Amino acid sequence: MRLNEEVELQGRLVALVPYGAGHVPRYHQWMKSEELQKLTASEPLTLEQEYQMQRSWREDADKCTFIVLDKLRWVSGLCTEEDCMVGDVNLFxxxxxxxxxxxxxxxxxxxxxxxxxxxxxxxxxxxxxxxxxxxxxxxxxxxxxxxxxxxxxxxxxxxxxxxxxxxxxxxxEEKRYSQRLGEAIGKIHLPAD
Structure with a gap:
């Protein structure tokens, strides 16, 4: 959803950031788990399908998706945003x-x-x-x-x-989100539509 594409919410222990392309590889790894698929009623997707899903979630007016980050690790700057991922939050x-x-x-x-x-x-x-x-x-x-x-x-x-x-x-605290994946963004292969 475009409404949350620049919204970052920071709580005491977690931060919520928009689900971006840089989060897809880790998210895709999580979703390979059969137990997680069962608990979330999800089907396994290829990496390319996961990128397509991320783009659709960003564009669809009826979905609002955030990635949940371990805030303490994230604000320390000692690890990448992807390494700080702990879950997601979805509103449909x-x-x-x-x-x-x-x-x-x-x-x-x-x-x-x-x-x-x-x-x-x-x-x-x-x-x-x-x-x-x-x-x-x-x-x-x-x-x-x-x-x-x-x-x-x-x-x-x-x-x-x-x-x-x-x-x-x-x-x-609500802030304007600026993607903090740094140089890793340029190294991510985004499949063509």
Whole structure:
């Protein structure tokens, strides 16, 4: 999503940066894990397909993707941004008629810029670890699909929840993101479209 292409969010322990081409090789390595594929309901992709996916996520108006960095290692300057990667955060605007609803893959506060009023998580029924994590974040089960073998959980952002989220994230500093992969950018082979 172009909205977050220059947004960097810094918390106490992590920083969120836009998912860029320089992150793809490490992300691709992660996604080779069969366990991670199962937990994220993902299919294995080639490196070229992963680059295409990164570009589409950047261009699509209905996706907002950040890479999660270990902030302490990253700000030290002793390692590359790619080496500091610890995960990702995705928001999918799934309802074109209600742009205040977003499907989320990990908990973040997206209420100020995007105006999100409801987070929705769809999780495979066998993924009890993720279900428990989202329930700990106060997501409530709203449906179970036997056909897709998944549970849908929602977190509604009412005024009270919005205030709480803002209080919990008031230490987060938003900055203009400038890619810090340095000279490595020029060495990355980007496949042709």
């Amino acid at each position: 605007l799934t309802d074109p008629e209600d742009t205040t609803v977003a499907e989320i893959e990990i908990m973040i506060a997206g209420v100020t810029k995007l105006g999100i009023k409801k987070f929705q998580a769809k999780i495979n029924l066998e993924n009890t670890i993720s279900i428990a994590m989202f329930q700990n974040f106060h997501f409530k089960e709203v449906s179970i699909s036997d056909m897709f073998q998944e549970v849908t959980l929602w977190l509604t952002v009412d005024n009270c929840r919005r205030k709480w989220l803002l209080e919990q994230t008031n230490h987060i």
